Amino acid sequence: MVQDAYGNATAELFLIATPLAALALLVVLFIKEKPLKTTSGAERLAEEQAQLPLAH
DSSP states (O other): OHHHHHHHHHHHHHHHHHHHHHHHHHHHHTSOOOOOOOSOHHHHHHHHHHHSOOOO
């Protein structure tokens, strides 16, 4: 009886989860790709400091 209940619940879970996983896959395929940065944190910091005007 307990095994039957677990078996039915597992089957129902997969019947619900499979379409949701397929929908999630379709949504992920249409997400626009955003390129990663090509400079390191130290390089970016050096560029920002070089752009600041020197205060005397």
